Amino acid sequence: MVAREITKDVFWVGALDFDRRLFDELIPLPEGTSYNSYLIRGSEKTALIDTVDPKKEEELIVNLIKLGIEQIDYIIINHAEQDHAGSLPMVLEMYPRAKVVTNEKCRDLLVALLQIPAESVMVIKDGETLSLGNKTLQFHLTPWTHWPETQVTFLVEDRILFPCDLFGFHQATSELYITNEAEAYRSAKRYFAEIMMPFRNSIRGYIPKVRDLNPAMIAPSHGPINKNPKFMLDAYEDWVSDTVKNVVVLPYVSMHGSTQILVDHLVGALIQRGVEVKPFNLSHTDIGELAYALVDAATVVVGTPTVLFGPHPQVVSATYLANALKPKMRFASVIGSYGWGGKAAETIVKMLDHVKVEVIEPVVIKGLPDEAAVVAINRLADDIAKKHKEIGIV
Missing domain, CATH: 3.60.15.10 (Ribonuclease Z/Hydroxyacylglutathione hydrolase-like)
Structure with a gap:
């Protein structure tokens, strides 16, 4: 030196x-x-x-x-x-x-x-x-x-x-x-x-x-x-500042492809509605990049399969981190799938106790997504776009 x-x-x-x-x-x-x-x-x-x-x-x-x-x-x-x-x-x-x-x-x-x-x-x-x-x-x-x-x-x-x-x-x-x-x-x-x-x-x-x-x-x-x-x-x-941007951050894990289908459809639906979306596959995400995206995003949607009775451990870790970092996001939701039971969505929502967010109705489906799941994802995209418009960022 x-x-x-x-x-x-x-x-x-x-x-x-x-x-x-x-x-x-x-x-x-x-x-x-x-x-x-x-x-x-x-x-x-x-x-x-x-x-x-x-x-x-x-x-x-x-x-x-x-x-x-x-x-x-x-x-x-x-x-x-x-x-x-x-x-x-x-x-x-x-x-x-x-x-x-x-x-x-x-x-x-x-x-x-x-x-x-x-x-x-x-x-x-x-x-x-x-x-x-x-x-x-x-x-x-x-x-x-x-x-x-x-x-x-x-x-x-x-x-x-x-x-x-x-x-x-x-x-x-x-x-x-x-x-x-x-x-x-x-x-x-x-x-x-x-x-x-x-x-x-x-x-x-x-x-x-x-x-x-x-x-x-x-x-x-x-x-x-x-x-x-x-x-x-x-x-x-x-x-x-408290100013947020017209951005959805979407951290997720998919074990057998069902959650991935929901993620892919939500990404497309949000783009169609003029909302920027940033998906992060937690299997290989740099957590610094995830934190970076959280700085001024208006909404976070967590995507998770169900492991036993709750969310995937990598999703739990990312949610814990997001809650600890206390970003200024305004809205949150959960999408995911399960096979025989569990309460993944409820667990994720409870983990976000340090951030003051409005929870938009999650989309959690059993098994492989069908037409009803697509309708539900479109509804979620509509709700997010509407919330962003209400706070003047769309």
Whole structure:
């Protein structure tokens, strides 16, 4: 790794992880990721903002050594999760006179997760500042923009915002800055869907405060630095809003073909009615792509065969995930088939207890779909199109 200067006396000293393909043992990483750490050298004091994943801590230390950093006075921790704070014990071992600077909730988590001595932490409050001499750090608490202890740090003189997970995305790239906003938009939206969507109501309240700071750059903890903050703030403002699009997301599994027939007919019926539909066969779906589609879809229709007495396990998993991500969808339904019994539709509906949706009458048939099943699917397509029209998106 190579430390790189962002602006005078402000350096990227993090690590790139080109080979990582799974995050939290759950989230696919098709482009790898980065763990961004930043070194600020003031005229009187030196500060490190966030660390890196413990697997990459040697790269962080090497970068600091190559820069000739003999002393770090402050280590700012914006978020206690291990991919950002996990190398803190190593950095403190290398720079034992450094003071950890964070908020009270984050301090408590650092003590619990990393066994950092509480007395080594300087607790700051919302709006407080810390002088490095000719550079000033300003701290803003942003709880529940991911975890309850998250905060952002603003470098006042250079107008650089260090928001940790907020406004970033998973990508390992040799480019220090975003160079293709169209590609960055897609990666950032996927990241929002996978990580930030459950907290969209909290994030919505902080966007105006970030705009008021008028940052010249956003330097997140994952992905390249953004030199056009308006681009990302505008995107987030859309994603966290209550506005939905004329889209149906259709995750499904079919074991013996009956549910597949229903899915195929519903896809065609929705297209005929001017409704965009995005089917996802869960047997080989990238869950990040499914989450991406859920960000602004108006409706979700879950397709499942019946396994014993309930929905297919892959459908259960996807439904659990969708419920946990809490997308802003307005309507939901279920289609599927069974052989000798079961309550798949009822189970799926009960699992969506964290999202406030209107349930449109499901279509669950016995055996191979017949003409009556086709009529029922057409009715479902009509109902969806009507609901979309009622909220003004058709």
